[in-house]
Amino acid sequence: KEGSFLEHITIQDSFPIGAAQLEAAAKQALPEEIFGHIRSGAGGEETLRKNRAAFEKYSIIPRFLRNVSEVDTSIRILGKEYASPLMVAPIGHLKMVHDEPDFAIANVAASMNIPYIQSTVTARSIEEISEAVPQGPKWFQLYWSNNDAISYSMAERAEKAGYEAIVVTVDTMILGWREDDMRYQYSPLKKGYGKANYVQDPAFQSSLKDGQDEIGSIIENLHHPSLHWDNIAELRKRTKLPIFLKGILHPEDAKQAINAGIDGIIVSNHGGRQMDGVISSLEALSAVRKAVGPDFPLLFDSGVRRGADVIKALALGADAILFGRPYTYALALQGEEGVQKVFANLAQEVAVSMALSGAKTIEEVKQLTLKVADN
Template sequence: MVPLTLAEHGALAKARLPAVIWDFFEGGAGSEWTRRANLTAWRRHVLRPRVLVDVSAPDCGTELLGARLAAPYGVAPMAYHRLAHPDGECATARAAAGAGALLVASIFASRTLEEIAAAAPGAPRWLQLYWLRERDALTALVRRAEQAGYGALVLTVDAPKVGRRLRDLRNAFALPADLTAVNLAPELTGAARESAAGRSGIEEHSRQQFDPRLRWADLAWLRARTALPLVLKGILTAEDARLAVEHGADAIVVSNHGGRQLDGTPPALAVLPEVVDAVGGRLPVLVDGGLRHGADLAKALALGARAALVGRPVLWGLAHGGADGARAVLDLLREELLDTMVLTGRPALADLDRTALAPWPPS
């Protein structure tokens, strides 16, 4: 079967992956209310098509922090791609490069930063970081990212620890013995491979290594160690958006971590307009969480996002088809976006503003 929707990619991946790995990828925190809300939030907006518009040459290309993209999207940072496919992040990097998409590699990648860069030379890529207790390890990662041609750092700010993910606890999830976060020293990663009934190695690892003392003032320490742009991921309020601007962020990602941190937070899409208004055009705003169709990408742009990040669907494609499967997911999203732009009479990204949407059901 040739998958024609992201849901079909997901079905193929679920049939191939062991249940505990599927749960690790798909699961959210708590009752998973926020994970589900991320998916349904996109249906609360409908498109307002305009007619008798020249749509013969739609263009969804854009630029983001100096990187040229074929569409306003990228691969969200996700750990341990080798759980989905033996080639791991190298396959994902080739897929993103082929699709003209941004790749955001995770600090917990299962391939080295250098291997990922070599898999797609010249392609746009950023590195995601958690704030570790061991600051020397952070400094070393930043240096390696600079040398390997990563274009920005993405600091995840909503994770003083990993959220309580019940699927992982029930499965006593831990990494296989042959897989680790290869970009960190072994002594910083061992706990992720250790678990017991009712516990998660991933959660225990975060308790040991993530620094919960991180404050806004600490961003200056990171700023002093690199000239790379700094993107803050995990912003959900206007208050924090304004603080991000004040503290010199170069971009922000409106995100609830795919519903994997604090259950009960709003869908990222629901707070996107609030954050965009607070920023007032002073820096680019990205969004992630539950995007499952190119029309969703159009809705994100209409609400003020410069681009969106796509997570789980890329892993679905990777799991069942390697680099080709992940590329197919990204290509499908771009094709659906172009279809949406043509059929709404908005052939340029600049045409996708708030007049392109209406609430549903109508008030």
């Protein structure tokens, strides 16, 4: 059957297969400060390493003899159906690796019917992306601005442009301690790679004083060290869109999010780029699922590289997975086509992994048994 998940061996070409090869190829192709900015984690990269190591602590115990000739990878979240449990993690400043990154990525997400989660700091604005790629589900990730009016304005713009959800990233009230960026004195923000949403924002424009430098003021406005539950409560009143909080790791924060009227949570440690030494995202997952109950929308990211990783995260309580760095490398190497391949490969590997684990649906994946390592 054409396009069947059973044909994965015949559809490959010379594109690097697997995340490790992809990362190695990107390292060759990119200037070291750009590769370093993407690859690195905060501090001594303890959490970056833990994110990967955590996957090896869990082993899938597969089921057989269940007729897996068809598998259905689709999911439903807040009443919407998506083709696969994969989502595009918000990644800012991608103009550092490609001339027109945001349209390319939004196109791939639309072609696969998976959510494109647009970063606050993209090269194209909410309006430009929704006009260029009107089809396909889009969510907007908000870095809460020091100027509340800008945050509300961006949320309003996303709602107006037909976005399906707002994702407030809660772990980036200040920037992590990133030594690669310090070493290379590299700041994609200073280069203006992620300025479109600010430059086109009426609240930002009206906050500028005569002759004030735009980029300097974006940098001053972008993060919000005093970010607090009160801000979230205010946003809740101002938008009709579902709100997700990205970066939750503690079950008590998850409970508080529910009390604040939040619609979903993304368990994440920002790919190990914010606080070094924090718990791996995967190890945080099941306690958060327990805290929010079985039906609350719970997403996951940080360290997912293969189909089996996706299976493990789903079995530990996630409803869907955000996928980050590998598509950035693919974009750098082969543009939109590269991004298409990396998502198509992962989606196929998920389907193959489901079949080989004996799960025909995502619900069945969630019922799989995992063995946890003793040490």
